[in-house]
Amino acid sequence: MLPSRGRGLELRGPLAVAIDPAQVAAWCARQGWPVLPLQPGDKFPRPGCVRCRRGADQYVPHAASECACITQGRWCHSFYAATLDPQRIARWWSERPVPGVGVATGAARLLVIDVDCHTTTGPADPALVLPAFDAAPEDAANVRSGLDTWDLLARVSGAPVPATEVETLTVATPSGGRHLWFRVPRGTRWASSAGGNHAGRSLGWQLDVRAEDAYIVAPGTRTAAGLYEAVGPCRRPTMLPGWLAGALERTGHLLRPPGSKGSPRQRTAPVPNLARQIAFPGAASAWARSVTATALSSVADCVQVAEGSGWSSRLNRAAFTLGGLVASGLVSSDGEAQRALLEAAVHARPQREHEAQRIIQSGLIAGQRRPLNPTKDR
Numbered sequence: 001m002l003p004s005r006g007r008g009l010e011l012r013g014p015l016a017v018a019i020d021p022a023q024v025a026a027w028c029a030r031q032g033w034p035v036l037p038l039q040p041g042d043k044f045p046r047p048g049c050v051r052c053r054r055g056a057d058q059y060v061p062h063a064a065s066e067c068a069c070i071t072q073g074r075w076c077h078s079f080y081a082a083t084l085d086p087q088r089i090a091r092w093w094s095e096r097p098v099p100g101v102g103v104a105t106g107a108a109r110l111l112v113i114d115v116d117c118h119t120t121t122g123p124a125d126p127a128l129v130l131p132a133f134d135a136a137p138e139d140a141a142n143v144r145s146g147l148d149t150w151d152l153l154a155r156v157s158g159a160p161v162p163a164t165e166v167e168t169l170t171v172a173t174p175s176g177g178r179h180l181w182f183r184v185p186r187g188t189r190w191a192s193s194a195g196g197n198h199a200g201r202s203l204g205w206q207l208d209v210r211a212e213d214a215y216i217v218a219p220g221t222r223t224a225a226g227l228y229e230a231v232g233p234c235r236r237p238t239m240l241p242g243w244l245a246g247a248l249e250r251t252g253h254l255l256r257p258p259g260s261k262g263s264p265r266q267r268t269a270p271v272p273n274l275a276r277q278i279a280f281p282g283a284a285s286a287w288a289r290s291v292t293a294t295a296l297s298s299v300a301d302c303v304q305v306a307e308g309s310g311w312s313s314r315l316n317r318a319a320f321t322l323g324g325l326v327a328s329g330l331v332s333s334d335g336e337a338q339r340a341l342l343e344a345a346v347h348a349r350p351q352r353e354h355e356a357q358r359i360i361q362s363g364l365i366a367g368q369r370r371p372l373n374p375t376k377d378r
């Protein structure tokens with residue numbers, strides 16, 4: 001199924017090479033995709049202005065919704081500041097050095113599959129390739145990169161193989177990965193699952209999802225690492241294919257309004273991969289893993305509910321619990337616990353990372369004074 005190339009063809013040249021970021025930003029905005037400035041030469045958003053910081057670099061924790069900067073036309077708070085406003089775009093991208101271009105995926109009604117190719121050896125455990133699907137063990141054992149996972153996902157989902165750049169806008173990344181861009185059906189919202197800020201859901205090994213509360217580097221952007229280059233014939237994202245929508249729903253990426261029929265809490269799998277990065281030595285490892293997964297999910301699940309609904313107290317409780325597991329030796333590393341907690345926390349509240357770090361620190365320290373005991377605390 002080849003989507004109409006339409007006006008996209010004229011951009012085949014420009015988007016396949018690095019071009020003036022101002023043109024890239026304007027082109028994205030014409031597609032209806034809100035844009036945000038990235039740090040010049042980098043793939044990360046520009047940091048907030050001095051009003052959002054105290055002194056040179058100390059961020060003052062505050063919600064994007066409470067920040068005057070965005071309404072005043074500044075780019076603070078990453079994708080929260082993304083805009084379609086031509087004047088704002090012209091102003092942001094006339095600054096020197098010129099910022100790169102990011103697209104706020106959720107606001108743009110886009111979903112991008114970020115296919116990583118970080119290793120050539122495959123995952124340590126083939127069962128981690130597509131945990132939510134019935135892939136043959138021998139197929140999973142042959143997976144060496146995210147591209148292999150993608151092909152296998154298409155196969156187990158009954159998709160016409162291969163699902164590649166002839167079907168949708170595809171961007172080759174400087175690290176050798178691929179960004180596969182899709183439009184999402186009206187009336188649906190999809191959760192992100194990329195590493196870092198969005199761990200908590202997993203489509204498959206080395207497959208990250210960028211949708212709500214996320215951004216993606218625009219094609220034609222050059223960073224110090226290299227070019228984000230559109231490849232293949234398509235210059236427009238096609239509609240999310242049914243097989244992929246099904247796979248995303250199965251892995252908990254379909255967001256439903258709270259209280260709706262089949263709310264995410266009942267329908268989605270428990271948050272699978274937050275606890276996975278933690279080692280659980282000892283005889284009570286299954287118990288410790290389940291306690292940890294529950295604690296982390298309680299924090300990450302705040303993504304479904306409004307501000308002021310207990311994110312900080314859940315995070316504090318989860319940190320206290322993991323501190324107790326560290327103290328009794330059931331979680332081997334303080335650092336692993338801290339990382340998983342931070343991922344769960346910023347998954348739900350990406351704008352409150354600094355506050356999260358403080359809560360995690362104090363919760364872990366408090367919890368370590370009370371070692372958890374699998375026979376008494378079960």
Ligand SMILES: [Zn+2]
Binds near residue numbers: 050067069074076
């Ligand atoms: Zn600011």
Ligand SMILES: [Zn+2]
Binds near residue numbers: 048062076077
């Ligand atoms: Zn601010």
